[in-house]
Amino acid sequence: MKLKKRILCGxxxxxxxxxxxxxxxxxxASGNSESKNDTTSxxxxxxxxxxxxxxxxxxxxxxxxxxxxxxxxxxxxxxxKWLGYYDLNTDDKVIVDQFEDAGYSxxxxxxxxxxxxxxxxxxxxxxxxxxxxxxxxxxSFPHGVTKNxxxxxxxxxxxxxxxxxxxxxxxxxxNIGGKHYYLPYQVNPGVVLLYNKTALEDEGISTDPFxxxxxxxxTWDAWKDIMIEWCDLGDDYYGIxxxxxxxxxFIISTGTPLIDVDGANKQIINNMKDANxxxxxxxxxxxxxxxxxxxxxxDPATVFADGKILFAEFGLDWGxxxxxxxLPEKExxxxxxxxxxxxxxxxxxxxxxxxxxxxxxxxxxxxxxxxELCRLAEIDPENQDAAKDEATADALFYPKCPECGVSxxxxxxxxxxxxxxxxxxxxxxxxMPEELYDLKMELKNPxxxxxxxxxxxxxGFSTELTDMLQIGDAExxxxxxxxxxxxxxxxxxxxxxxxxxxxGYLQPYRDIIENMQ
Numbered sequence: 001m002k003l004k005k006r007i008l009c010g011x012x013x014x015x016x017x018x019x020x021x022x023x024x025x026x027x028x029a030s031g032n033s034e035s036k037n038d039t040t041s042x043x044x045x046x047x048x049x050x051x052x053x054x055x056x057x058x059x060x061x062x063x064x065x066x067x068x069x070x071x072x073x074x075x076x077x078x079x080x081k082w083l084g085y086y087d088l089n090t091d092d093k094v095i096v097d098q099f100e101d102a103g104y105s106x107x108x109x110x111x112x113x114x115x116x117x118x119x120x121x122x123x124x125x126x127x128x129x130x131x132x133x134x135x136x137x138x139x140s141f142p143h144g145v146t147k148n149x150x151x152x153x154x155x156x157x158x159x160x161x162x163x164x165x166x167x168x169x170x171x172x173x174x175n176i177g178g179k180h181y182y183l184p185y186q187v188n189p190g191v192v193l194l195y196n197k198t199a200l201e202d203e204g205i206s207t208d209p210f211x212x213x214x215x216x217x218x219t220w221d222a223w224k225d226i227m228i229e230w231c232d233l234g235d236d237y238y239g240i241x242x243x244x245x246x247x248x249x250f251i252i253s254t255g256t257p258l259i260d261v262d263g264a265n266k267q268i269i270n271n272m273k274d275a276n277x278x279x280x281x282x283x284x285x286x287x288x289x290x291x292x293x294x295x296x297x298x299d300p301a302t303v304f305a306d307g308k309i310l311f312a313e314f315g316l317d318w319g320x321x322x323x324x325x326x327l328p329e330k331e332x333x334x335x336x337x338x339x340x341x342x343x344x345x346x347x348x349x350x351x352x353x354x355x356x357x358x359x360x361x362x363x364x365x366x367x368x369x370x371x372e373l374c375r376l377a378e379i380d381p382e383n384q385d386a387a388k389d390e391a392t393a394d395a396l397f398y399p400k401c402p403e404c405g406v407s408x409x410x411x412x413x414x415x416x417x418x419x420x421x422x423x424x425x426x427x428x429x430x431x432m433p434e435e436l437y438d439l440k441m442e443l444k445n446p447x448x449x450x451x452x453x454x455x456x457x458x459x460g461f462s463t464e465l466t467d468m469l470q471i472g473d474a475e476x477x478x479x480x481x482x483x484x485x486x487x488x489x490x491x492x493x494x495x496x497x498x499x500x501x502x503x504g505y506l507q508p509y510r511d512i513i514e515n516m517q
Contacts, residue, residue: 071155073365080366083109083121083131083358098373104366115463121149121358130360133367136182138459138466140356141174142261142268145181146512150356152179156368159183163375170352170446173455176263177516182356185375187453189316189443190349191249193223193240193338194323196304197331203233209311209335210435220253220283223311223338227292230310238294240287241303241312244470246482248456249313249349251280253340257456258469258481259506266513268457268506272480272499280340281484281491288488295486301326315351316440324430333436336443336451348443350453386410388441391432397423465505468498 080099082088087108089096096106109131111120118139124130137144144150159168159180167184174182195209207226212218227239251258254276260269271277287293294309300322303312312319316334324332339346355374357367377383390396390411397414399407403421416423432440442448458481459466472479478498483489 070158073156073368074362075365076362078104078366079107080104080133080363080370081107081109081131082133083111083117083124084135085111085113085117095370095373095377098377099370102369102373104369106370118144118147118149122147125149125358125360128360130358130362132357132361132363133355133370134358136184136352136354136356139461139463141182141460142176142263142457142509142513143461144356145176146509146516148359150181151359151361151364152181153183153357153368154178154180156364157183163372163379166379167375167446170350170453172264174263176261176513177266178264179516182354183371183375184352184354185371186353186378187444187446188351188353189440190252190351191245191313192316192319192334192336192443193311194300194303194314194319194332194334195311196307196309196327197333199304199307199310199330200230202307203230205229210333213335213439218335219339219341221341224283224287224292227287227310228290231292234308236308238309239292239311240485241294241298241309242482242485243297243313245313245315246470246479246485247281247284248458248481249337250284250485251277252349252454252456253337253343253347254280255340255343255345255347255452255454257454257458259456259458259461261457261460263513266516268510268513270499270502270506272495272502276343278491278495279342285484285488285491288485293485304330304332316443320432320436321430325428333433334439336439345452346450347454348451350443350455352455388434388437391437392434393429394431396426396429398426400424461505461509465502468501468505 087110088106089108099106109124111117117137121131121134121144134140134150140150157164157180159165159171164171164183167187170184170187171180171182174180174184193209197208197210200208205226207229209218209223209226212222212226224239231237231239248258256271256274256276258271258277260271261267262269288295298309298312300312300314300319303309304323304327312323314320314323320332320334324330336346336348355367355371357364361367386409393412395414396411399409399411401408401416401419401421402424404416404419406416406418408417408423411426414423415421442450445451446453458469468478469481470479472483477483478494479486479489480494480498480502483494484491
């Protein structure tokens, strides 16, 4: 029985702890498939003002910064070249429409994601045919910045303006030597724990993780206790399914990221030997040794199908929507990564989305206009209200009426306001309970009083380092973030074996950053 095995594993854990003290060690398993590379622009269908008295651009022509202390952004006309693996003209139509109203248009240059994306960008820059706008990727910072793929925007943008001031602390976390290359217009929730609330109720377990969170009791220990209670139901019950993020968001909860790029001071800090990282990894190892972990990857649409896995670690938006859509008769909930009782605050991992202007871009003015429109849409109160109404609505409908053809921005209306015909329902819509939506918004509030957000730069360097952290070598050994949680490997051993290798990946970036002007 699992309980007996857990007792034995508890003794093994104690022995390992003693030896540690006395001795003197997509992102899924196949890649970052649910990382920042899958975060898309999330503007709503509501209209928003395209100007701001203190924004980066003036009302008259969208780019005259005379008298503001800012330089005039370079321009070569009204066409903005966009390099990406999706077309803004269709995938971000609301903003593109506003962009066109301001006198601009988007030219789409198609490429693939991943390494091909960076190769294509570098090729266009070196050939003198640079695009004007690209999206943020995990490896844009610091990798892309140190490879001179982007230009700093400080001469053209007032970060203290009402447009950008609310997200300025987040922008500052991506600066190098006081220069800002990436202006995230959107802060997003990072990794959360999904769970099947209905399954808990069906099994007679009265403790609800969301209620623990609401009561300020959602901690590492409380999380482990409920997983033990769940796994005592049977040998085929598991407490947690880790995904490609593995230990990263839990390490963040200690207040210490694994890899920290302190760009303001031109430092890259490897915290593999930090006591907080060690303590977290030892805790995660105990979950594996006590057989609370199901290490084989499943996607969110299937993870709760048999009702035997309690928690799954996913990015919020894709994870929650997929899981709830797959089980519409069940209540799928989510909670933040539990709080580390020993930390001085409730630290949470975070995510961002936004754009960068490539080096050599000819139409910086148009790119900045597009970025500004995105930010204004993000902070527009009407958009925020509409987004909540849509997310929590029992049903949503497509804007265009199937009878009269009139488009209605309010997707919650069942009847066309023009001809009173039934509007076509959006069958992919997954309604979110209001209490969950409020938590989601708190997890993307850069000025939150409940959470202190941290970002781990560990996936921002090279595919080789990312693979080492997430997957390990060809035999699956040396998985620094996954070994303790997935298979109960000793973090001390992993740390001592691979610290030098990780330093070898980081040092060239340190050398470049130190010499950046």
